[in-house]
Amino acid sequence: MCIEWSNDETVFRSQRPLLNKANLTLVQVLKQEWPANWPTFIPEIISASRTGFNVCENNMSILKLLSEEVFDYSAEQMTQAKAKNLKQQMCNEFSEIYRLCYEVLEKATRPSLIVATLQSLLRYLGWIPLEFIFETPLIELLVSKFLTPPQYRNVTLKCLTEISSLGASQYDKQFYxxxxxxVEVINKIVPLSTDLRTAYESAGSNDQDFIQNLSLFLSIFLANHLKIVENQENKELLINVHLYLIKISQIDEREIFKGCLDYWSRLVLELYEEIQQIPISDLNPLLQRSFATTFSTGGALDPDILANYPLRKHTYTSILSSLRTVMIEKMVRPEEVLIVESDEGEIVREFVKESDTITLYKSMREVLVYLTHLDVVDTRAIMINKLAKQIDGSEWSWNNLNTLCWAIGSISGAMNEEMEKHFLVSVIKDLLGLTEMKKGKDNKAVVASNIMYIVGQYPRFLKAHWRFLKTVVNKLFEFMHETHEGVQDMACDTFIKIAQKCKRHFVAHQQGEAEPFIDEIIKSLDKITSDLQPHQVHTFYEACGHIISAQPVKAQRERLLQDLMRLPNMAWDAMMEQAYQNPELLTNGDNIKIIINVLKTNVATCSSLGAGFYPQLARIYANMLSSYTAISHSMVNEAQGNPIFTQTHRARVLRGIKKEILKLVETYISRAEDLDEVVQNIAEPLLTNILDDYQQSQSQFREAEVLSCVDILVNRVGSMIPDMVLGILEKVFECTLDMINKSMTDFPEFRVEFFKLLRTINLHSFSALLKLPDQIFSKTIDACLWAAKHDNREVESAGLSLTLEIIDNVAEYNQPEVANKFFKAFFKPIIGDTFYVLTDTDHKAGFKTQSQILAKIISLVENNRIGVPLYDEGEASVGTSNSDYFRQYLSTSLTNAFPHLQQAQVANFVEGLFRLHRDPIKFKLTLRDFLVQIKEFGGDSTDYLFAEEKETELQEKQRLDRERALKVGGLIKPSEMEEEDS
Structure with a gap:
């Protein structure tokens, strides 16, 4: 049909979408029938291609689609064995496809046919043997005939790029x-003297695509074959292609820049590693001492030291200097910066973080750190020169200042301490001068945000220079009175960052000071925070909490905490006194705001101070719990005369108080160090007041945060108080389950917290679960399996994980009768529901845990860990082993569920599961193949192959990347370092 429609000129021209659909359908058929049932397909399509231009052009489209389906989209669409078989068959017959493509390119003159052929060839180039390419004149044909004409140049460049991604040392000469x-042809199309940034802005889409494809070609070729070019005598070519990439990198198009950045990242890393690999014994004593000093301080090496030592980096001196300028001028906004320029040209507060920008910043930051290590003097000179141009106005703009300061902040730790000191003092001095020089709130806000960002990135410098640290912090306090949008937020954020990294310096009695700086801050707290919004005040208190936590003397720490909380406690005491006289005043509108604000202040301080917060919590704990109960009763009373009360603003703010009380308790318990203190003084009052209220309240008055709070409690002390955990279950289990088992949508926040709590109890107080009555325990398992079918991913994950964890605990419990009773009752429901979600595409996200559940149960059966028959009387003959019964049960169940499968397919699948249950990777691949087979009719019964998991590879890569980064000064941001403050 495809051939017939192609031969019909009218259909071929006017019905292309229909023909394309026919092509795709044919390829889907081929995936099932070729090569086993249609072994002559490739010879047939090649023979047909020689019968007419239209047929040839359409057949190129079919071959392109076939390659895409087999090589690019085969995951989860074909079994591993089938995908391997098709790829092998394609490789075996590619010579015929290649000859057809070459013949067309050599002889054809019809543009549409040439483009179709180039596009088809492109799909095969990535995996064909290199001898096909280099032992024929294909390269010369592509470069001489198709690289220059505009209609072919883009796809031709893509072909050359695909070839560049290949590699084999015996073909180095051909690659070069x-x-x-x-490059010679490219230089005629786009001379090196061209201002590519301007050219790109004025070019049409085809020419813009060419520049983008050019960047990919150059960067991918150099990434794979740089040494080949470096080893040639033609250094002009080496420098020129890098100049092309520099010019392309200057274009204002993020995707193009990201492509170039990948190559720059690779190049600077290689050049840096070359320095690290220099044998120190080869250097003279002066250089040896310099190396030792540089690497012990983590800073960059002075380039003059290696001026006479032969290094690759010397070849790239001018390129690297230009690259530094590009990185500085194009640096994107770090996530710490909150003040941005809007599309309307106004300075505003940023509220939404752009993950793409954060990722790009990280990559650019790494490149600039390596560039600094390669030549710290040049990096510093470029930055100082650009800052001078901000001062004299020759390059002044918000964007130019921002990118420069973001770049300065990004190289923290890449210089040695002495050099960093002089550099940073000079930069901050100039920026403070710029603040005074510039008029207008917007200008001042931009400069202020950059000062705050930079000082927040250099904790090492601040720790070493107390006077400067104090000056900087006092400047932040000044910015806290600046009402321009975003400045106060950033001042508070910078203060907390400095407080975290330099906290011991705030509590130490510094030379020449009358008292520690934290005492001075607390005494002036009211004045410092007078212009801040409540959420900013909370950030300030959190920062002070970090500082107070560094005070090693308990009495001093408690005094500082008492002084810090003086104002919130005065407000709290006044509220409690009023409430004692008249409980109704507790829920007065103005009083509610005060109480919520005081509670949030306590939460903020507790979150940073941690265990040291206990004296403050103990001071307000009893009143806090009483207030919780009083507010609950007040809400119930008000709702009696107002059916829609729970939807009102008043109800929301009253619930806000309850939520903050729970959050404070949860925050402290999560950070507490004296767990006996938690058990004796925190747990019992909490459970008496909060859980009784939860159990007795109607569902609309319950708070999901109660479940979260007791979850943390069980997590910390559950193993110490199993009876109390049983009491928790009795008070929350049935009433919560009754809320969420009516539908899949009601009370979503309760669903998530409920299963988190059950998982925690299972993990930390499993004995409490076993003490539940059989009926309640059965409901727990039912709830797990029900959650595994949920359309909420978090609930689904929790249900599956809890099922697996309960199975693990039951299996490892030291009483065999517990396991026997459990598996006898729940074996079939667990297996049935696990296969239900496994074969439902809506639950693909749970595949890993689903496979773990099945593998675990098979393992228990195969290792005779279940001491009673899993089958009921009459299901199997007496004496049948659980292993044999499980195989038969699984085969029968799957055959009934998927009657279109062959018996041999089901038998092979079941046997594969039992054979491979000890190998998680192969076990999962067996399941994946089965999920493909159940969508097919009459498939192959031997379709199994096994490959490695990507997830494990990714985790290992991340671990190795961090280990590598820790060895390079400045590569890990100061805020991400785990070292203790000093």
Missing amino acids: TMFYMA
């Missing part, structure tokens, strides 16, 4: 020749 020829 290809590159040399291509």
